[in-house]
Amino acid sequence: MSDISMGAGTRNGDAVVVDNTTMAKERRARFVRGTRNRVLSMIVLLVVWQLVSMVMKSxxxxxxxxxxxxxxxxxxxxxxxYQLYITIVRVLLGMALGVTSGIIAGIIMGLSRLGEELLDVWVLSLFTVPAIVYAMLCLLWFGLNDWAAIIAVGVGVLPAIAINMWQGTKAIDRDLIHMARSFRFSRRSIVLRVVLPQLIPYILAAFRYGLGLSWKIVTVVELLGLSSGVGYTLNYWFGNFSMVQVMAWTLLFTITLLIIEYGILKPVEAYLTRWRPVSQAQGGV
Structure with a gap:
């Protein structure tokens, strides 16, 4: 019996090794394939841009x-x-305010019927207000300073984050929570080992959406009333009718977001969701 168990254990161990090796190879292949497709996509964009620019005035x-x-x-x-640094600081501080508040509100709405009934009207109402309105209101309320941009970002991002977390929390597999309780997991273990891993994809998706929205709101605030930042610089060159400068600053803006996405968010996502099967991580592809 002992030998049989050891043999089974060895076979199981070999299966785990093979499975992990296969998953690692699949991840590398997916990375290479994704990089190739993204490079080809960018090349097509540049070619089309070049062709269109040849028939239009510079x-x-x-x-x-x-x-x-x-x-x-x-x-x-x-x-x-300096201008890029100022904008990034405003975005990060506003994101810290909006993402934290949005995650808390979304989880409360997803876990509590009372919380949903109390907060959903507020969240949905805030979500319908255009970003430019938040920019105008904060400039009027807080003056032409950094706080106007930070609070405008926080308030503008909050409802989008809350809605995403609201739906993500409601989609949690409650059977896993009941199973953890049956095995006498502590409340802390249930939150850290059962609830949080299921929420991580939603948190990352919410963070991505909030990051893109934050840059747009900050740019609008800087364009309307501030004297520094990427939005201010774009408005300056727009007023001087320099399209090449407007496009150059827009490109810098885009490159910065891509660096954040592929240099920070993608590695963090891969690490935090490494427990998921490859097929599931691919979204069923």
Whole structure:
């Protein structure tokens, strides 16, 4: 009996090793395939951009080469990094306010019927207000300073985050919670080992959506009333009718978001969701 058990254990161990190896190979193949497809997509975009710019005036749509050259010149100036730094700080502080509040509100709404009944009207009402309205109101309330941008981001992001977390919390597999309780898991263990892992994909999705929305709101606030930041700089070059500068700063804006996405969010997501099967991580593909 002992030998049989040991043999079974060895076979099971071999199966786990093979399965882990297969999953690692599949992840690498998926990474290579995804990188190749993204590069091809960007090449197609640049080709189309170049072709369209050849039949239009440079004052309307400059070529990608001109934009990249101008971006290179901008990156050689210290003011570029200062303006980008100011915007990033405003985004991060506003995100901290909006994401924290939104996650708490969404989880309360998802777990409590009373919480849902008390908060859903507020969250949905805030969600319908355009971002430019938040920008105007905060500039009027708090003046032409950083707090106007930070609070506008926080309030603008909160309802989107709350709605995403609300639906994610309601989608939790409650059977797993009941099973954990039957095995006498502590409340802390249930939250950390059962509830939180199921919420991580929703939290990351909410963070991505909030990040994109935050940049838009900050840009609007900077454009309307502040004297620094990427939005202010875009408005400055727009007023000087320099389309190549507008496109260069837009490209810098986009590159920054892509660096955050693929340099920070993607690795964090891969680490936090490493327990999920490859097929599930691919979304059923």
């Amino acid at each position: 004052s309307v749509l400059p070529s990608p080469i001109d934009v990249v050259v101008q971006l290179g010149k901008n990156l050689g100036e210290g003011n570029t990094y």
